[in-house]
Amino acid sequence: MTFRFIHTSDWQIGKPFRNFEERVAGRLEGARLAVIDRIAAIAQEHDARHVLVAGDIYDAQSVPLKTLMQPIHRMEQAHRLTWWLLPGNHDPARAQGVWARLRAERLPDNVRILDTPDVVEVEPSVFVLPAPLTARSVASDPTAWMDVAESPSGAMRIGLAHGSIKGFGSGEESAVSIDPDRASKARLAYMALGDWHGSAKINARTWYAGTPEPDRYPDNAPGSVLAVSLPDSGGSPEVQVVDSAAFVWVKRELEISSVADLAGIARELAGLVSDPGSLVLRLRIFGRLRLEDFAEVERWCGDLEAKVQYLEVDTSALLPRADDDDLGLFSASEELGEAARSLGIIAGDDDDARQPIAAAALTRLAVLMRREAAGGA
Amino acid sequence: MKINALRVREVGRFDKPVAIEGFSGGLDVLAGPNELGKSTLFRALRLVLGVKHTSKSKDVERLTPYSGGQPLIEAEFELGGEAWRITKRYGKGPRAQLVDLAKDAIVARNSEADELLTEMLERNASGFGAHGLVWVGQKESLQAPQPDVRGERGALMAAIESEVGTMVGSGTADAVRARAQEQLDELVTKRGAKKGGRYAAALERQADLQKQFDVENDALEAVVSTQAELDALQARLVQVGDAPQIAALQEKAKASVDAREEAERQRLRVRQAKEAVQFCTNEQKTAQSALADFRAKIARLAELTDGVCGEEAQLSELRQAAEVAQSAYDKSRTDGERLREEEHKLQLVKGRLEIVARLEAKSRVLEGAERLDREIAAETERMRSDPVTSERIDRLQRVNNQHQLAEGRISAESPTVQVSYEAGAKQQIFLRGEALADGSSLRARESLVLEIPGIGRVEIAPGDGEGREELVARSQALLVERDELLRELVAADMAEALELFSERQKRDRRLASAIAELRGLAPDGAASLRSDVADLENQLGQCEEAAHGEFGELSTEEVSERLQFVATELEAARKAYPECAAALKSSAAALGVVQTTVSARRQRIEELERLLGSQDNREEVALKFEAGARAADEKLGDSVRTLTALEEVLPDGDALTELSDRASQAAKALEEARQEASRLREAMSAASARIEMAGDTGLGRRVAELEGELQRAAGDVAEFEAEVDALNLLLEAMDEAREKARERLLAPLQKRVGPYLSAVFGSAHAQFAEGFWLEGLKRHGRNVESIDMLSDGTQEQLGLIVRLAYAKLIADSGEALPVIFDDPLVYSDAERIQQMFGGLREAASQHQVVVLTCREPIFSALGGTRLELSSWRPDADF
Structure with missing residues (x-):
């Protein structure tokens, strides 16, 4: 038996x-x-x-x-x-x-x-x-x-x-x-x-x-x-x-260079579970991104967080490119352009301890600039 | 632009038309005394070029003469290579016209002239907006110029940008910077996190959570420590409370105890053997003693039997002597009893006789007392109804005295009439019909009417002094009261009343005497006497039996004699009695002693005979005792041998002590192990309780939750710190960028101001703020000096230099502006003035410089073209 x-x-x-x-x-x-x-x-x-x-x-x-x-x-x-x-x-x-x-x-x-x-x-x-x-x-x-x-x-x-x-x-x-x-x-x-x-x-x-x-x-x-x-x-x-589990715990690291790169992880997650509400998710997103895309990444994360049970995102290593193209954002103001250039130099220097601070300062400058251009809202 | 001529009429102090002609276009100087009208001319130039002719502004009013009029101002100038004349009349009927001098044609009138002039200036002299900076009135040169935001700063900026290119987006940069600063200010101040801000709140929350976590975590660590303690206790308990170990300890303890108990038992056996030896020794002694005792008893029996025969005769003699002594004793006792009875009877009779005597005396006293008592009662009753009391008598005497006093006073106050006849005269003075005797004296207490027949009547009235009537009434009232008292006393007058009172006093004394006598007879009262008499009568009744006895008829004296006789007899008997008693006792004692001895001997003989048995058995018994003694000897020998054998194997004292110590140690070790196990269990229980309590209160969970919250709070703080760092870095970058831009903007201005500064201050650098304000001066070897901290003279010189630099900058960018200084260099010393003259001359080589001054001698060194006032004739249209 x-x-x-x-x-x-x-x-x-x-x-x-x-x-x-x-x-x-x-x-x-x-x-x-x-x-x-x-x-x-x-x-x-x-x-x-x-x-x-x-x-x-x-x-x-x-x-x-x-x-x-x-x-x-x-x-x-x-x-x-x-x-x-x-x-x-x-x-x-x-x-x-x-x-x-x-x-x-x-x-x-x-x-x-x-x-x-x-x-x-x-x-x-x-x-x-x-x-x-x-x-x-x-x-x-x-x-x-x-x-x-x-x-x-x-x-x-x-x-x-x-x-x-x-x-x-x-x-x-x-x-x-x-x-x-x-x-x-x-x-x-x-x-x-x-x-x-x-x-x-x-x-x-x-x-x-x-x-x-x-x-x-x-x-x-x-x-x-x-x-x-x-x-x-x-x-x-x-x-x-x-x-037997009710929740699926997933952690992923994702290097991106554009917003389009986020589509891959979205597909993967959709394939993992039928109900996104059962996902407990940790994402680390890193790489170099155009300044104007940061806001899009932020929106994408917000959308994802609303769908899954829990989302933890680490974008501390997501840095702005700060290249000429990026700094073109600030062409409307020579002074801001100069400030963005100096921040971009620090943000691009992997050996500079201020790199993440400069990246954050630069992204913030971009946000403020856009806001000012939009009428100071 | 150049000024070529200025003309005025009805402007300020100039009522008449006055003109300044002959401007050179380079350095033009109008020197003259005070009140020449230099400043008026300066203001007139500013008005005609900058203010519409229809204006009614204060500037216009200021230039209108006190006596009234319509200010007329005309200026000729060159602009864009062409010569023009502008003429404006202000006030009532304002007019204006602009004339192209080359064509000698009016190109515009009135408002069109104003507008065309403005348009020409803006088009051909973009820097004209800054003319306020370089046309400097009196005292204005004392302060460094501060270009206004709109026209002046814009004009300067235009001049600079024409040289360095356009600066874009400074407004956006300002707004972004302000927003970034605002965001930073929301988080931090210079001293740290801003109170009430999000960052401060995050820090406070982190600190608060850290405190909570520390407290709870300490408690949890204590629990963890307790758990470790519990594990250690459990491990130790396993070690200590291990069953085989406990069993081994128990076995060891038991073996030690067994060994010690065996030794104890051995000691007991030795002690018992010793006791057996002692017992056998005693047995042997007993057997020997019994044999000796048996033999002594036989000898004693013989001795007793011999002694008892002699004592029988002595016993008979003693019995006879005792009988004699008994008889004497009995007689003595009988006599004594008889005499005592007779004496008692006599005493009773004597007592009765004494009671009779006392009864008779007490009865007599009682009789006297009762008599007095009756008398006192009768007198007392009589006096109770007697009206003559001392109170009434006192009252009567008091009233009588008062009445007499009143009467005395009335009389004293009444007139006295003294009658006196002449010798031989007939007594013919009558009072109430009676003749008055010679020498009569009358007191007129009331009206007296003296009649003298044949002559008339003489009426004498008492006086009517104050209070007389009242006194008379008082006297009468007292008289009435006295009479009433006399009636109560049943007396006719005072004498009788006093007599009655005297009698009353006598009776009072007699009554007091009777009372005193009664008290003497019966201090306790008659009733007490009666009680005494009754008591005596009762006593007498009890003695009646004695009155009927053999001595009832005897008198008191006879009884006394008989009693004396009986007493004598009784005394003799009393003396004889002890002797008889002693003789009886002595003989009885002697008899008793001998009887006791004989009895004891006989009893002992009987006892011994009973013990020894019959004469035939006594030898046989003696043989048995001898055999017993021998057997006891043998038994003693055996016990001694046994004891010796046991003592040979008995452990000595040390060995026994060691055994005891071992047993104690083993027992102690076992007990300690048990106690430790017990303590461990208790400690484990306590530790477990603490752990359980921690578990029940969810301590571990709270700590974990707090740790999580703390981590999240730390994350929040870190985010704010990153935000602050980012904003600080952003502002720092923007500051650097701004500084770079500013330096680029100021470079053209620095370039123009440099030569002028060098001429006056040597190696020096001017510091400009945003808006092209002069902030400070950096001279060789010195720190930057704020403009406000410099002397008035230096400030004045710097103010002129900066204005010259502005003018040069504007001139270099296109159409030059003339510089006009009204009364400059007021505070400057001679050396600086000379240095400044150099600058002015240098400037005049670039553009027109017009100087108005009242200090001709000093400014004579300046050089340039001297201007003078002249008359002119205005156009007929004005």
């Missing part, structure tokens, strides 16, 4: 989106809670009755009780599922930590906390071997005990751990190293890992689920859960990556 379950991790409930304005931050936080409902729906679609959450369910030990209970209530609603929660490096199993505080509350029967390294039978002949973390960092491999953990002959063993596989991952990893061969050493049918925010396959039996709802502009592939099927024959796991 095949054992089916959902593998997920790194929900980091309670994480504040501090760099965002309050309105957007609220939506992003709400999405992190709402993804639990989507995971429940995905489990139902894949005929799974268990969800294994491989650590970092909460963002920190110091989240308020209300925040602690919010995901629990959602999991309780999905009462056909059993949720197996593993303490990770953000929410380690500490005295009076989040798990101790949760235990002090009423926990629904379908929510189980795996805060001790004990073999747990989740279904007949299916055992989960959890490796809960008790601190942000631990010196030894918390999964080492799985090698000698006993279970009935012929039982299916599933490892559940939170940490980084040596030589894999980014700076966001926890300071916890896990042996990449643990699955084979501990005779595991599957090793469900958390900590890496993108879904990733380490080997046939070892996977990172990634976060189901991204919280940053990714370098990996976040926003999904894994639907896992384990045949009782001992055959290789069947793992399906299923999208």
